[in-house]
Amino acid sequence: MVKKVAMVFLVCLAICGWAIQPALAEYTVGAIFSVTGGASFLGDPEKKTAEMVVEKINKAGGINGQQVKLIVYDDESDATKCNLLAKKLITQDKAVAVIGPSVSGLSLAVVPVFEKEQTPLISCAASYKIVHDEKTGKPYPWIFKTPQSDSLAVEAIYTQMQKMGISKIAIISVTEAFGASGREELLRLAPTYKIEIVADEKYGPKDTDMMAQLTKIKGFAPQAIINWSVGPSQVTVVRNWRDLGMEKITFFQSHGFGSRKNIELAAGAAEGVFCPLGACNIAELLPADHPQKQVTMEYMNDYKAKYNEPLSSFGGHAWDAMNLLADALKAVGPDKAKIRAYLETKKGFVGQHGVFNFSADDHNGLTKEAFQMVVVKGKDWALAN
Amino acid sequence: METFPFLNQLLQFLVTGLTVGAIYAMVAIGFNIIYNVTEIINLAQGEFVMLGGLVMVSVHTSLGLPLLLAFPVTVLVVTLVGVLLDRLAIRPIRKPSVMTLIIATVAASIIIKGLAMIIWGKSPYDLPAFSGRTPIDIGGVIIQPQYLWVIGFLVAVAVGLTLFFNRTILGKAMGACADNPDAARLVGINVRHMVLLSFALSAAIGAVAGLTLTPIALMDYDRGAMLAIKGFGAAILGGLGSFPGAILGGLILGLIESLSAGMLASGYKDAYALIILLAVLFIRPSGILGNLEVTRFKRF
Structure with a gap:
């Protein structure tokens, strides 16, 4: 016991x-x-x-x-x-x-x-x-x-466009959550910044080629294109833009483009592409008195x-x-x-x-x-x- | 801003569609070779394409072999993977039914994808284009030199396979296995060797598709499944088992995607392709160039 x-x-x-x-x-x-x-x-x-x-x-x-x-x-x-x-x-x-x-x-x-x-x-x-x-x-x-939030990235891009005198744009986005959400914000905020969206194209996340969509956009002759995607497709779309000789149409990427690897993969095609980025992507470029420089x-x-x-x-x-x-x-x-x-x-x-x-x-x-x-x-x- | 006439746009859609279609066609041919000899659908076909791209990246970019040497090395490595797939996953199955074999290929595709992830990591890779990246401008229609390579390789594969199946003993023996494996065995053809050969051959063609695609669209470890689905769609559309059908199916699929993305709502381009596929199957269940009489004798 x-x-x-x-x-x-x-x-x-x-x-x-x-x-x-x-x-x-x-x-x-x-x-x-x-x-x-x-x-x-x-x-x-x-x-x-x-x-x-x-x-x-x-x-x-x-x-x-x-x-x-x-x-x-x-x-x-x-x-x-x-x-x-x-x-x-x-x-x-x-x-x-x-x-x-x-x-x-x-x-x-x-x-x-x-x-x-x-x-x-x-x-x-x-x-x-x-x-x-x-x-x-x-x-x-x-x-x-x-x-x-993607809405902040959209505002940053639209503010930049106003500075550059751009008002007629085309958007192209990937058909998954990131692209869909970005596209919604682009459409929602465009009237506030007096921006006219003349084309609204989409592609799949594993697509090998976006030539067709860009060709269609080229036909509308916008002043700028905004692409909203992440992963390999955002590199392909930049290359296609360059191949089609569309450099006169300024290319804006979403904040998803924030990796130097993407510039490298674009093999020279990314020259002149605009993109809103958080401070940590460009730590070396920040002025010394920037609050985020140190971290x-x-x-x-x-x-x-x-x-x-x-x-x-x-x-x-x-x-x-x-x-x-x-x-x-x-x-x-x-x-x-x-x-x-x-x-x-x-x-x-x-x-x-x-x-x-x-x-x-x-x-x-x-x-x-x-x-x-x-x-x-x-x-x-x-x-x- | 310069104007961009509609005719030019249309031609541009055609060029793009044919290039993408050529890749689908090569994947579809790979499906057909194995299907013809074994009656199974090798769902790891897309993985061969992925490996073709990534092995080429390692051999050409990392090891620095020149293009002319890297090309055969890559094809050989991927062919070896195809051979291993047959020896390790297909042949050891004791009572092979078509279904168990297909499931074995699913397992193999997951394993290959996992290994590729461990070896190459998750980031996409690029290859230098075979003859530079300066686009060729023909009357406003832009053609990347790499597009010509892709279409050229499709033609080369098609011609090569036609000669192989019609002119060589080995090719004819494979054809015999496709028509009737029992009769082929009776006349002394080693069917097992033919199965092995079919895996090797379709792996090699997958590798060619992958390494020509990579300079256009980059390559990463989980690209295979999507390409396999598109290629399978092309094979079904053209008629499973028919080589001209695979090429036709691939090109049609590519064209539908490109034209619908350009002229209709681009978000639904895959849906248009599927609708056409279903419509064709509804009217001709054996695919465009498939033969219903032959499919009756197949187990799958």
């Missing part, structure tokens, strides 16, 4: 000890990125960046003496997997907050999960709808995001040293998300509601993609000034103005 009681007692002790221990040791932070699949060019640098940031925090002694444990999952660019992984992070891994997903479509898919579980999510995807509840007209309480240079040097590959602007979104979360953990500890409240009132956070000023009405915290308009000159970016 005594033996039995002792056994039960021991088992209980073991279970309790096992259950209590991880809660004491560290802060658990979750991340979901599209590390593989169609959006891997987003998820891959994001994962690397988040890991790099956490490693740096832990090396410096952690947050408030606690080590940060980052659990990264790969959603393989698949909405169903993304949803399951979000639930797993919240319920099984007990993450206090989650960063990601990488893509607008997937972020929108998990918004209800985080709202229901009352866990903060800092998305790394572009769409304005992620932080805008159409029913209430306000942001979803638990959802934040670091990338500039962007530091990130660029760290990333190049660790991974020996050029920086992609998408990693910067993960940098912003992870550091925002680290600030929150430092200030209020691992309490979901307090983290949420802290993020909502965070002001003047100097990140890779702008200076963030969050409020109850704005869970993105950026303005169109978060974009610098750049133009491709001599196979590199140059400030346009």
